[in-house]
Amino acid sequence: MNHRDAILAAAAGVFAQHGFRGSTTRRIADAAGVNEITIFRQFGSKEALIRAAMQHLTQSAGLATLPDIPSDPERELTVWSESFMQHLRLHSSIIRKTMGEIEERPEMGECATEVPRRASNDLCHYLVALKRQGRITEKFEAKTAAAMLLGAIFSDAMGREMMPENFPQPKEKAAHMYTRVLLRALGVENGSRKATNKQTKRSKQLSN
Amino acid sequence: MNHRDAILAAAAGVFAQHGFRGSTTRRIADAAGVNEITIFRQFGSKEALIRAAMQHLTQSAGLATLPDIPSDPERELTVWSESFMQHLRLHSSIIRKTMGEIEERPEMGECATEVPRRASNDLCHYLVALKRQGRITEKFEAKTAAAMLLGAIFSDAMGREMMPENFPQPKEKAAHMYTRVLLRALGVENGSRKATNKQTKRSKQLSN
DNA sequence: TGTGTAAGTAAGTGACTACTTGCATTTCTT
DNA sequence: AAGAAATGCAAGTAGTCACTTACTTACACA
Numbered sequence: 001m002n003h004r005d006a007i008l009a010a011a012a013g014v015f016a017q018h019g020f021r022g023s024t025t026r027r028i029a030d031a032a033g034v035n036e037i038t039i040f041r042q043f044g045s046k047e048a049l050i051r052a053a054m055q056h057l058t059q060s061a062g063l064a065t066l067p068d069i070p071s072d073p074e075r076e077l078t079v080w081s082e083s084f085m086q087h088l089r090l091h092s093s094i095i096r097k098t099m100g101e102i103e104e105r106p107e108m109g110e111c112a113t114e115v116p117r118r119a120s121n122d123l124c125h126y127l128v129a130l131k132r133q134g135r136i137t138e139k140f141e142a143k144t145a146a147a148m149l150l151g152a153i154f155s156d157a158m159g160r161e162m163m164p165e166n167f168p169q170p171k172e173k174a175a176h177m178y179t180r181v182l183l184r185a186l187g188v189e190n191g192s193r194k195a196t197n198k199q200t201k202r203s204k205q206l207s208n
Numbered sequence: 209m210n211h212r213d214a215i216l217a218a219a220a221g222v223f224a225q226h227g228f229r230g231s232t233t234r235r236i237a238d239a240a241g242v243n244e245i246t247i248f249r250q251f252g253s254k255e256a257l258i259r260a261a262m263q264h265l266t267q268s269a270g271l272a273t274l275p276d277i278p279s280d281p282e283r284e285l286t287v288w289s290e291s292f293m294q295h296l297r298l299h300s301s302i303i304r305k306t307m308g309e310i311e312e313r314p315e316m317g318e319c320a321t322e323v324p325r326r327a328s329n330d331l332c333h334y335l336v337a338l339k340r341q342g343r344i345t346e347k348f349e350a351k352t353a354a355a356m357l358l359g360a361i362f363s364d365a366m367g368r369e370m371m372p373e374n375f376p377q378p379k380e381k382a383a384h385m386y387t388r389v390l391l392r393a394l395g396v397e398n399g400s401r402k403a404t405n406k407q408t409k410r411s412k413q414l415s416n
Numbered sequence: 417t418g419t420g421t422a423a424g425t426a427a428g429t430g431a432c433t434a435c436t437t438g439c440a441t442t443t444c445t446t
Numbered sequence: 447a448a449g450a451a452a453t454g455c456a457a458g459t460a461g462t463c464a465c466t467t468a469c470t471t472a473c474a475c476a
Contacts, residue, residue, distance in 0.1 A: 003452085003453080034453085034454095035453065035454050035455075037453080037454075037455085038452085038453060038454080041452080041453080042452095
């Protein structure tokens, strides 16, 4: 493993455990199996290192995608919600730390908000497409609906460990349950609807 | 103002701005207009002071209450949601910090989770009461529904400042909008229903 | 007037922090 | 094999941190 990458990974790990102030260069060096000096020669300063580590992390973060043409909303949204939730849970420590430090270090904000921003956009587009298909019967505001589902998933991922009795059991089904509540609020009926040939082709083009 | 209270208030404020590691005894003493030594004589250590400040804070936190007998769900839930959201927004800094530090200082957890725990309980009870009145027509799981509304409110209070375009506008109406989405998911129809005499009496008894 | 208590002042302790310098060693490239 | 670049080691700098000690001041109450 490259020394540079080892340092970046160690910095991310230590930051997730101890936050910025608790991420001493010594701790990071030890975690990376590297001399403390090497950090300064590679990155110049602790601040530059942490910044680089955060960017390196968000760049490597993949997010599941929703189809452009909805076919089976409950299934598609559930899969997507589950993958989003898994991502949040996997990174819950670093997310909590970043949220706590964002007021003192606003430059972290751009980095930290990228994933939820994209998630919100993707979800809104999907819901608008559903509406265009005439499958949303209720009066409807995409951002409100999206904020509810994403908010529920986010809070679950952040808070379940601290207060498990506040959330539905088991945690593996939570994303599915939230999704169903949302779909019921929108008046979307269960079951899939076959996409037309034309739609299928277009969807395949777009997904490449 | 009592010196002790001044120190507690200053500690809470400094902690909200800088977190535990950033809350130096000097900063707290300056903010309280008190000599640094006084802190150690009064509280023994920085850790004890911060703990005392957190407890002092949660004790003084009031939460709006929901009626035992639902009458006008949309109005009652909206008022309650708005008050809960206002509370979260008011304390967003300290909540974010506490969430970030909870893994390093688990004893903060009991303190931090008290308010959301009570909120979740209150909301679940209210929803169950609604169900018992036969006003929830859909298949229904109280905790899931509660987690969705509370999650949306929590995420809004924590995240709107960072990424306002992810949330419904204007922010003053957000709590109302989330509430309406939830009620639609539960199949609760609009409008109030008069409580019977019997119910009214019982509700009055319980609220004392 | 004397006494106890809470507060302030001044100085300092030992541990830790980010970061630097000088020099020896390893590793990679050519 | 030769030169260059990356890395390690030892030592040190200037600053901050929580916390202590020894002594002084202000005030309440008896």
